Amino acid sequence: MSNPLVAASLLSDDPLVTLSTRRPATGQALGLMSVRPDLAEGGPSFHLLTLAWSHESDWHAGRLRDDLASFARLAPQARFLILANTLQEQKIFTRFGLDCVFGTTLCLVDTARYSCSPPVDAAAGTDAVYVAGLAPYKRHSLAREIRSLSLLYWPPEPAEVIATRQALPQAIFSNHELNDGVYRLLEGANYCAALGRAKVGLCLSAEEGPMRASVEYMLCGLPVVSTEARGGRIDMLAGPYLSVVAAEPAALADAVARWVANPPDPQVVRSALLDRITALRSRLMAQVHDWLLAQGGPALAPDDFARMITPGIWKARPADKVVAKTG
Numbered sequence: 673m674s675n676p677l678v679a680a681s682l683l684s685d686d687p688l689v690t691l692s693t694r695r696p697a698t699g700q701a702l703g704l705m706s707v708r709p710d711l712a713e714g715g716p717s718f719h720l721l722t723l724a725w726s727h728e729s730d731w732h733a734g735r736l737r738d739d740l741a742s743f744a745r746l747a748p749q750a751r752f753l754i755l756a757n758t759l760q761e762q763k764i765f766t767r768f769g770l771d772c773v774f775g776t777t778l779c780l781v782d783t784a785r786y787s788c789s790p791p792v793d794a795a796a797g798t799d800a801v802y803v804a805g806l807a808p809y810k811r812h813s814l815a816r817e818i819r820s821l822s823l824l825y826w827p828p829e830p831a832e833v834i835a836t837r838q839a840l841p842q843a844i845f846s847n848h849e850l851n852d853g854v855y856r857l858l859e860g861a862n863y864c865a866a867l868g869r870a871k872v873g874l875c876l877s878a879e880e881g882p883m884r885a886s887v888e889y890m891l892c893g894l895p896v897v898s899t900e901a902r903g904g905r906i907d908m909l910a911g912p913y914l915s916v917v918a919a920e921p922a923a924l925a926d927a928v929a930r931w932v933a934n935p936p937d938p939q940v941v942r943s944a945l946l947d948r949i950t951a952l953r954s955r956l957m958a959q960v961h962d963w964l965l966a967q968g969g970p971a972l973a974p975d976d977f978a979r980m981i982t983p984g985i986w987k988a989r990p991a992d993k994v995v996a997k998t999g
Contacts, residue, residue: 677988679724680704681979682995684970688717693777693985694736695724701739705750707991712747718969720960722755722777722985724881726902733768740770751967753960757882757904771963775956778882778908779949780984785860786891788938789868798822798844800897800928801870803885804877806832811876813839814899817925822846822870824863827855867892868938872931874898875905878919882908884986890945893938897927911948913941953981 680692680703688711692703700706703721711717727733740752755775756762765772798820804810806828815821822844823836833845846866847855858866867873873889875898882904889896895913898905906916913936917923957977964970983989 675990675992676707678704678707678991678994679985679988680994681983681985683972683976683979687970688712689970689972691720691980691985693722693724702743704994705743708995709746711995712750716749716968718964718967719750719752720755721752723757726879726881728758728760728764728902730764733764737768737770753963758907773956773959775959776882776904776908776952778884778887778904779952779956780980781884781887781986782982782984783891783946783949786888787864788893788942789865792869797869797871799870799932800872800874801867802874802876803888806836809877809880811878812836814876814919814921814924815874816840817921818928824858824866864892867894870894871935872897872928875901877901879903887945890941893941895931895936895941897924911944913944
């Protein structure tokens with residue numbers, strides 16, 4: 673049997689309660705249930721489904737409704753709750769008759785993995801950092817007027833590196849340059865330190881998923897400059913340490929310069945976001961609890977809810993590891 677990677681966690685195995693991410697492009701339209709539908713065939717089961725991409729349209733909602741209807745023919749006792757990343761998604765899903773709550777995936781980030789790094793020598797730092805794969809929809813070229821810039825990214829194709837270097841000749845390609853020209857994925861303390869070398873975090877895409885890097889910036893103490901976008905990051909970061917500007921190089925450079933000239937205390941930035949995450953997470957857990965009981969499901973214990981955070985759904989794991997008995 674194949675053992676694909678899936679972004680999911682098992683919250684309870686009797687009865688079955690899962691948390692997973694909808695990724696139609698990878699054949700996982702219903703997350704873990706697309707990979708292991710057999711788990712839901714024997715009786716009642718309950719599934720929390722997060723969204724990897726913006727669903728703020730009738731087309732996306734209709735497609736999700738159809739996917740759920742198809743699965744219901746296979747496992748009629750399976751119940752799904754959609755965790756919408758934006759209030760607009762929740763409104764659309766409700767109109768389509770889907771069980772849903774506003775529960776942005778970003779509030780499920782494991783905050784303990786991120787911290788503020790000690791200040792670095794100004795000469796060794798940059799004004800801004802952008803954490804994003806070097807794909808066109810990330811719109812790196814919008815950063816071309818920012819004075820100094822560092823980039824962090826997943827392993828890129830050579831053509832992506834060439835195109836981005838041409839668009840951003842001033843940029844430091846950190847994953848290569850911090851490792852003598854050989855690509856290195858930065859994780860843990862090394863990743864936080866790389867963010868800490870900059871003064872501002874950038875979010876430049878017009879549409880994607882909620883964008884985990886957006887909260888990682890603030891958890892490491894950086895204010896954020898973002899373009900308007902669908903997906904959920906604006907909803908999550910709204911507050912005094914977010915600047916939302918037009919998708920124009922000059923506007924972005926100006927917003928970054930303002931933060932560089934008047935930097936906030938990194939610990940205050942982090943604390944403000946932690947407060948928001950805590951409040952949203954608490955509300956989400958209560959909504960999940962109420963939904964499970966209304967559907968005839970179990971009352972999850974604190975340790976069960978903790979598995980929404982660790983291991984959570986931010987790192988894909990082999991399916992057989994996800995469904996291993998919780999004990």
